[in-house]
Amino acid sequence: MLMNTTMQIKGEPLLQAQVCTFCEVRRSALFGALDDAGLERVHARIDLRTLAPTERLYARGETGSALYTIRTGVVRFERVTEGGDRRIVRMAGRGDLIGQEVLLPQAYADEAIGCTNVELCRIPRSLVDELVAGEPTLMRELMRRWQQSLDRAAAWVADMTTGTARRRVLKLLAELQRHVDADDSIWLPRRDEMSAMLDMSVETASRMISRLRREGVLDARTHGRARVHPERLDAALQVEHAG
Amino acid sequence: MLMNTTMQIKGEPLLQAQVCTFCEVRRSALFGALDDAGLERVHARIDLRTLAPTERLYARGETGSALYTIRTGVVRFERVTEGGDRRIVRMAGRGDLIGQEVLLPQAYADEAIGCTNVELCRIPRSLVDELVAGEPTLMRELMRRWQQSLDRAAAWVADMTTGTARRRVLKLLAELQRHVDADDSIWLPRRDEMSAMLDMSVETASRMISRLRREGVLDARTHGRARVHPERLDAALQVEHAG
DNA sequence: CGAGCCGTTGAGGGGATTCAAGCTCAGTGG
């Protein structure tokens, strides 16, 4: 599993120490405040974990013993309503911390499911507990992450649940642009996934996407990936706001 | 201002020490972990603050120096979309901690506005900073509050933004029941406020409420307050889920 | 190659919005 990473160099097996040192997200990552010596002690306890699309990382109510940072890919959080249908309530991407509630300690609050291929760093709860005792700065970093998640959740309400189907789809595309890949492509959800995010029927989602493709806002590619014209997307959103 | 509280006894002016000691929400409040001696040091720094309906506690982007716990009443969080209309993204009630983001330190993330008459305890940021240094337990309590806010935000997405207008109104009433008053009455939002919470027109909100009143789920009272039949509310939600 | 999943498109119906008109009620001033 350690080999299955973008950090791999010249086909050699990759040690966790190297992963952390070279980690592209280190600056924004949980342990960014630690010096190299501090990182040394951390390496051995952190594992890489991969997640395939639609694969579940953990379930709501599960009592886990680890939290995760996302190295690459997109993860979504689902919740089942009393009606029995699944609703996607939030997403997370590169650099985001997820499953923080195990620190309280508390069961996971939502299901975490892979949207794309995902690479995660698995951080045991005990490790964070130990580090927090010695390094108070880490605590502030943790609180920042919590607030960030809360802020994104509020933004989700304001963006993904408001207005016409077209506006919500446009807002979704704008959100997905935040997790744009190296080759400018974004993850384009399946229609039933859009349905669960934006509270609309799969047919409506399909119609909106088809229309946006005809309008040149969107360029579909293979395997649930697409490319967006940022200017045309913004223009379409402006029109939506005006009307 | 100290006199303007439900804790007042026999008309005597109320000292903050008494307020904290007798505080009904102490168990669930931020400083519940502190012993009486610890509380003593805290009293002098905490002020009571009241908030009238539609009055704003703080604005989004404002750099404040205090966080608050809610003693009585309901507070809502608003955010303005790019379209220019206000959207209510979350609510908080008795015992909830709000404005925690000042601890990071960071500007307030949303507008906080009173729904009912509200009584708050104003806690300076500096006080929390000092206490955290001496009492690590407090830090855990803070994290619990953050997670709780996050959890409620996710629940808001799943409940208030999903399904038919009728379902969303029913879910809103269920949520408001959580903040039920001493006399079994709840805050019944104005129709335009419901509109901002549930993303529907004021007319639709009015129609739904009128119908629920005819159905006996709801008993309107004076001044934006009402009483709900819990069993009928649950029954109505069951039907909604089945259909 | 048939089966099944996913996406697309069409037709019809229903729920929500929009536009519009009254209604209640509290506050105001003649």
Next chain:
DNA sequence: CCACTGAGCTTGAATCCCCTCAACGGCTCG
């Protein structure tokens, strides 16, 4: 005292957006 006013609430009618039901095509995979 009461008309006047304006804000909030309600209700009706027409329109429109979205959902439902349905059929079909492309694709993968056993």
